[in-house]
Amino acid sequence: MLKVLIIVGIVYLAVCLFFYFAQDFFFFHPEKLPKGFRYKYPFPFEEVNFEMEDGGLVNGLHFKVPNAKGVVYYFKGNSRSIKGWGKFARDFLGKGYDFFVVDYRGFGKSTGQRTEAILYNDSQHVYKWLTKIYSEDRILIYGRSMGSGIATRIASWNDPKMLILDSPYFSFFHQVKRYGFILPIKWLLRYQIRTDRFLKKVSCPVFLIHGTKDRLIPFQASKDLKLISPNNTKLCPIEGGGHNNLPDFPEYHEILYDILNDQALFEGLRGAAALKIA
Numbered sequence: 001m002l003k004v005l006i007i008v009g010i011v012y013l014a015v016c017l018f019f020y021f022a023q024d025f026f027f028f029h030p031e032k033l034p035k036g037f038r039y040k041y042p043f044p045f046e047e048v049n050f051e052m053e054d055g056g057l058v059n060g061l062h063f064k065v066p067n068a069k070g071v072v073y074y075f076k077g078n079s080r081s082i083k084g085w086g087k088f089a090r091d092f093l094g095k096g097y098d099f100f101v102v103d104y105r106g107f108g109k110s111t112g113q114r115t116e117a118i119l120y121n122d123s124q125h126v127y128k129w130l131t132k133i134y135s136e137d138r139i140l141i142y143g144r145s146m147g148s149g150i151a152t153r154i155a156s157w158n159d160p161k162m163l164i165l166d167s168p169y170f171s172f173f174h175q176v177k178r179y180g181f182i183l184p185i186k187w188l189l190r191y192q193i194r195t196d197r198f199l200k201k202v203s204c205p206v207f208l209i210h211g212t213k214d215r216l217i218p219f220q221a222s223k224d225l226k227l228i229s230p231n232n233t234k235l236c237p238i239e240g241g242g243h244n245n246l247p248d249f250p251e252y253h254e255i256l257y258d259i260l261n262d263q264a265l266f267e268g269l270r271g272a273a274a275l276k277i278a
Helices: 002-027 082-093 116-130 146-157 172-179 195-197 220-229 250-261 264-278
Strands: 045-051 057-063 071-073 098-102 139-144 162-166 208-212 233-240
Touching: 002 195, 002 264, 045 116, 057 082, 057 233, 071 082, 071 172, 082 098, 098 116, 116 146, 116 162, 139 146, 146 162, 195 220, 208 220, 208 250, 220 233, 233 250, 233 264, 250 264
Parallel strands: 071 098, 071 139, 139 162, 162 208, 208 233
Antiparallel strands: 045 057, 057 098
């Protein structure tokens, strides 16, 4: 019996070690691009590079429209590169907004070590660069899936016009714990990304867009996030929507149009946000 327990213990420890050292492989699925790769899109854009103090490089794309109402700072998911994610610019350009997206380190042309702190610091560096071009009341932060937690962190540090979260998790910690409940996730996970805690410090209107049939990040995650700041947060469900198909639903584009253009809706949530701060 003792021998069996020892074997079980060794196997359990091996699984823990494997998870700790291999988690980047599970959580991030990058597409790497050569330095000379040339992006091609049917609308005007500019490629931008940010050289970080630690030697890392963050590569981004800045799409522009004439007389833009503002800019959407878009935090992408955990797969591919901005070569593919750039296509989502059209959803915002057509509504009168510029669009800015970057690749996390290790994705596309971005290089350097990637940690949770570095993800935040890189994103904040880019935000400060954007404030040299746009006033904060013209910056909209949009976080999609993996990017939702990072977007919330940046919104909590700054004062953007609004925060839009697309298929967000309650926190990355809670999301991973759903699948790895037999492991001491609290001690092993290198990416906690506590969206739930960050949201408490967000001082702008918040919009949550989530498919009711999302099997990867359950709709319940957005319902729980709304409870954190119920007055300045609006939950926008997409009936029947999954995790990767929301743009296929007309309702998604209708909701996005209202978020970007319904001034009464925005002012109502902004008023609630002001009360939250007071």
